[in-house]
Amino acid sequence: MEHPHFNINRRRFMKGAGALALLSSFGSYGMDLIYRGKPWKVGLIGTGWYGKMDLWRLMQVAPVEVAALCDADQKLLDEAAAMVLEREPSAKPRLFRDYRKMLAETEMDIVLIATPDHWHALIAIEAIRKGCHVYLQKPISVDVLEGEAILAAARRHGRTVQIGTQRRSTPHLQEAKRRIVDAGLLGKVGHVEMCCYYHMRANGNPPLQEVPDHLDYQMWTGPAPLRPYDGLPHIRWWRTFMEYGNGIMGDMCVHMLDTVRWLLDLGWPTRISSSGGIYVQKDGKSNISDTQSAVFEFPDFSCHWQHRSWGAPADPDYPWAFKIYGEKGTLAGSVMQYDFTPADGSNPIHGDVIYEREKYPEDVNEANIELHAVPATRRHMIDFLAAIENGNRPFADIEQGHISSASCILANVAMDLGRPLSYNPAKRIIEGDPEATGRLQRPYRSGYEHPAGTL
Secondary structure, X not given: OOOOOOEXXXXXXXXXXXXXXXXXXXXXXXXXXXXOOOOEEEEEEOOOHHHHHHHHHHHHHOOEEEEEEEOOEXXXXXXXXXXXXXXXXXXXXXXXXXXXXXXXXXXXXXXXXXXXXXXXXXXXXHHHHOOOEEEEOOOOOOOHHHHHHHHHHHHHHOOOEEEOOHHHHOHHHHHHHHHHHOOOOOOOEEEEEEEEOOOOOOOOOOOOOOOOOOEOHHHHHOOOOOOOOOOOOOOOOHHHOOOOOOHHHHHHXXXXXXXXXXXXXXXXXXXXXXXXXXXOOOOOOOOOOOEEEEEEEOOOOEEEEEEEOOOOOOOOOOOEEEEEEEOOEEEEEEOOEXXXXXXXXXXXXXXXXXXXXOOOHHHHHOOOOXXXXXXXXXXXXXXXXXHHHHOOOOOOEHHHHHHHHHHHHHHHHHHHHOOOEOEEOOOOEXXXXXXXXXXXXXXXXXXXXXXXXXX
């Protein structure tokens, strides 16, 4: 894959040996980087764990002026502001509780969106309309037509939208693509398996309580149903409810399905089926599945997904992973490693995750950091900026993010309805299934308008 060039500020980007090492790690792409004369004006909406992770990565690779921060939780907002000042003492970010006010009052080049999933579409579309380029976390939406509306807005307004499916920028997986897939070592592919066996499903019975003064719970809830308040909804608690997302399917399968689609150059699945439910962890409030299988059918083979939030993984070395079965060999991959096993018994090929602790020593002291993921996110940010500068599509363009997100959303719909679904993206319908077509759009809470009306 050829990489474009873009301008970047010499003072900030070339600061320290770590930045030089990152440039070198990109080969001719990195060493051809030239300098942007002014910083990118950036806003972050959703200042929790991963929102800050994304912002810190962008600040590591580009000249950034943090223009604004926005969160419905004043505590998170104040904490994020203090952390920005630690990294950039001259920063003067404006703080907002309402993203609409932030977008109306602040001039920005880029908006990072790391809210819970139920807010993604409305915020992304408004940011695009305001002329901002967007880095949007996955899954891009909670229903299929939200995703279609974000894609339509990005194309209509000519904005670059990069999705946080950063496996496409993961160094060892890029190596696996080059050494194994592109080199033809797999031969004809006939089957793909994907899985997640992490015990990541929050499940409890906290009592109802008063909403704390620092949280605007009405704003946090937005277009989603208003659940009785039973504690701070941050980190994993909100992900355990379908009101706000699409469960483990939308959180984890989207990454692996997107990775396989990228590796094998796949478009939309022709048919999606799924089964599962809450089979084991029945004692808490969580309403997302604890066990689920799905089949994504493509013209020449199918991709099979399985998750369980209980029990042991089928392969302890690959608890969240993909396995691509070809006639000449099998490629297993995860966020930590890859292994190619030739069918003829010849020497296997192994690759490991690349850390950058020496290049970026500040990573080591960052709270709750995913050290294995940050090299990929840095590269993802650089690619995002390159796409903005050159007007081309980024690695994880909104269209690719929409296909992967919508496919996982459709798997949940197929599970609920108990039948396979075939989505027609040109007509935006489920072929031959009016009931399923009606499920392409979730109802919004009173006072909010679904963006499907803009299509």
